[in-house]
Amino acid sequence: MTRRQKRIAMVGGGLAAVVLVTGLVLSAFQKNLVFFFTPSQVAAHEAPQGRAFRIGGLVETGSVKRQPDGMTVHFAVTDTAVVIPVVYRGKLPDLFREGKGVVTQGRLGPDGVFQASEVLAKHDENYMPPEADHALKKAQAARERAAQTLIVPPAAGEKR
Amino acid sequence: MSWASWSDFFAMGGYAVYVWGSYAVTAGLILAEVIMLGIRKRAAKARLAAGRGAGMP
Amino acid sequence: MSQPSLVVGNVNWFKYASPQSFYPLAGAMIPWFAWAAAALCAAGLYVGFFVAPTDHQQGESYRIIFIHVPAAWMSMFLYLVMAFWAGVGLVFNTRLSHMMASALAPTGALFTFLALWTGSLWGKPTWGTWWVWDARLTSELILLFLYFGFMALKAAIDDPRRADRAGAVLALVGVVNIPIIYYSVEWWNTLHQGASVSLTRAPTMAATMLTGMLLMALAAWMYSIAASLHRVRSVILERERGADWLRAL
Numbered sequence: 516m517t518r519r520q521k522r523i524a525m526v527g528g529g530l531a532a533v534v535l536v537t538g539l540v541l542s543a544f545q546k547n548l549v550f551f552f553t554p555s556q557v558a559a560h561e562a563p564q565g566r567a568f569r570i571g572g573l574v575e576t577g578s579v580k581r582q583p584d585g586m587t588v589h590f591a592v593t594d595t596a597v598v599i600p601v602v603y604r605g606k607l608p609d610l611f612r613e614g615k616g617v618v619t620q621g622r623l624g625p626d627g628v629f630q631a632s633e634v635l636a637k638h639d640e641n642y643m644p645p646e647a648d649h650a651l652k653k654a655q656a657a658r659e660r661a662a663q664t665l666i667v668p669p670a671a672g673e674k675r
Numbered sequence: 676m677s678w679a680s681w682s683d684f685f686a687m688g689g690y691a692v693y694v695w696g697s698y699a700v701t702a703g704l705i706l707a708e709v710i711m712l713g714i715r716k717r718a719a720k721a722r723l724a725a726g727r728g729a730g731m732p
Numbered sequence: 733m734s735q736p737s738l739v740v741g742n743v744n745w746f747k748y749a750s751p752q753s754f755y756p757l758a759g760a761m762i763p764w765f766a767w768a769a770a771a772l773c774a775a776g777l778y779v780g781f782f783v784a785p786t787d788h789q790q791g792e793s794y795r796i797i798f799i800h801v802p803a804a805w806m807s808m809f810l811y812l813v814m815a816f817w818a819g820v821g822l823v824f825n826t827r828l829s830h831m832m833a834s835a836l837a838p839t840g841a842l843f844t845f846l847a848l849w850t851g852s853l854w855g856k857p858t859w860g861t862w863w864v865w866d867a868r869l870t871s872e873l874i875l876l877f878l879y880f881g882f883m884a885l886k887a888a889i890d891d892p893r894r895a896d897r898a899g900a901v902l903a904l905v906g907v908v909n910i911p912i913i914y915y916s917v918e919w920w921n922t923l924h925q926g927a928s929v930s931l932t933r934a935p936t937m938a939a940t941m942l943t944g945m946l947l948m949a950l951a952a953w954m955y956s957i958a959a960s961l962h963r964v965r966s967v968i969l970e971r972e973r974g975a976d977w978l979r980a981l
Contacts, residue, residue: 523823550866550921571921608860610789618923635859640928642794642937644785677786684781688792693857697796697850701803705955708842712962719969726973 551618554597562623570599570629571618571637579613592617592629599623603631610636749826751968752977758961765961769954776947784940796854797941801929802949804847806956807875808910810840814882815907818900828964830896831971833903834886835964839956841879848872859923867916868924871909878906892971 551571552562562568570592578591578600587604590613601619611617616637621630643651678684687694780798787794814836821829851869852862863869882899889895912919917926929935935942972978 519823519825550864550923552921606860608858609791609793610858611860612789615789633861635861635864635923637923638789638858638925640925640936642787642790642797642928642941644938645788646785647938648788677792678782687795688786690791690793690857693793693853694795697799697853700849701799701846704842704846708839708959712959712966715966716962716969719966723969723973723978727979 553594554592554599555594557599557623558597567620567622567632569618569620570601571616572599574611574613574615574617576613590617592619599629600627601629601631601634603634605634607634608636610638612636615639749828751828751831751972752975754828755965755968758965762958762961765954765958769951769958772947772951772954776944776951779940779947780944784944785938787941790858793854793857794941796850798944798948800847800850800854801945802952803843803850804872805949806952807840807844807847807872808913809953810836810843810956811875811878811903811910812907814840815903818896818903821896822900822904827896827971828968830900831964831967832960833896833899834883834967835960836956837879837883838963839959841876841883843952843956844872844876844879848876861923864923866922866924867920868913868922871913871916874909875906875913878902878909882906 551569554570554572556562557570562570572592572594575591575593575598578589580589582588587602588607589600589602591598591600593599601621603619603621611634616639618635618637619629619631620633620635624630685691685695776798780795784795786792814833817829817836818833820826821833848869851872855864856862882902885902886895886899889898916922917924928937929942929945937945969978
């Protein structure tokens with residue numbers, strides 16, 4: 516074996532070792548580096564018991580209720596299958612909105628209400644001007660209307 | 676164009692600290708890198724000239 | 733030391749693998765890339781601030797994207813290029829390859845830091861936190877440490893050839909972190925959102941926003957090339973001291 520072949524063998528062996536290590540790290544990551552649990556996972560008792568964890572999902576539309584003290588806020592986190600009520604005292608991030616993503620840290624109380632100590636907004640990767648957003652929402656509403664009124668004459672249907 | 680005036684522009688819709696904080700640090704660090712590149716080059720050339728003067732092998 | 737040769741189309745491409753012929757070539761290329769970077773940056777900033785509209789959710793804070801995403805892309809891409817040259821140097825024993833790897837590291841570390849810094853300033857108003865230990869942010873921080881580790885390791889070993897080899901092994905091992913950063917938002921639950929621009933889908937951004945971001949990304953690319961070529965010339969001067977061609981310079 517020449518020196519270069521030896522070197523290539525060493526590099527190859529090193530890379531193989533790295534791939535192995537990566538596999539191990541990834542599987543460890545998979546188990547431990549879960550940033551948040553979904554409401555369905557919480558309902559299935561997959562979230563840690565008796566210590567703080569995070570739940571992530573969407574803020575259910577119409578669920579946000581601010582208390583008269585101005586600090587306490589009640590809302591519900593949903594993954595469209597399971598809904599978990601949350602209570603939180605403190606400042607909410609700018610992008611905390613109904614129907615949008617949220618990640619909240621805290622403990623699940625015995626009454627099933629999640630006592631949040633921190634609320635973070637998880638926004639999506641869509642960037643567009645406000646007018647485009649309005650147009651999209653209008654188009655979607657029109658589609659939904661059209662779907663509901665499919666039996667009525669086509670005149671009531673989509674017009675673009 | 677989303678700005679009515681320059682002060683509107685600098686206010687960045689209330690996010691001035693975050694937006695300008697990002698841009699200022701980026702500009703500053705890139706400027707620093709450019710200066711350091713120049714210093715390193717000059718130092719390397721000076722060492723080369725010194726070595727030549729001392730009859731370095 | 734005899735140089736290996738790679739002859740394709742009657743040109744010996746290894747000619748440019750010698751520091752002696754690469755030094756003037758790099759010097760001639762630097763101004764082109766530097767001016768391209770400046771022009772693209774000016775165009776990108778103009779589009780980013782005066783053409784691109786406000787975002788429907790984030791308002792003006794989203795304008796950090798014009799630095800954040802190009803910096804994050806460069807942080808990963810420069811690492812791959814650095815590891816590539818380190819690997820080439822390890823296999824073919826070419827001095828210039830290792831010098832290229834050394835020259836790329838500081839610029840890569842700079843962009844990694846900028847990605848983290850601008851991300852932090854963006855995260856505070858939008859997410860509500862400067863920092864979280866989610867998979868995307870954590871793996872990007874590991875990337876910064878890999879750059880620092882690479883530079884520190886090479887600086888710590890006196891014998892330059894041994895330093896080159898040790899650095900190259902570290903650089904190659906660290907490559908596994910790049911796909912982890914890139915796919916972290918898909919593999920795990922993260923606070924960081926998914927990619928707006930990817931090879932497999934249409935971008936989820938308004939066209940002018942995307943134009944501004946791509947112009948800034950190209951500017952970052954040109955800047956990185958100019959800075960790395962400039963630095964590799966210094967590295968050549970530092971390491972080839974005593975070579976005949978340098979004494980004649």
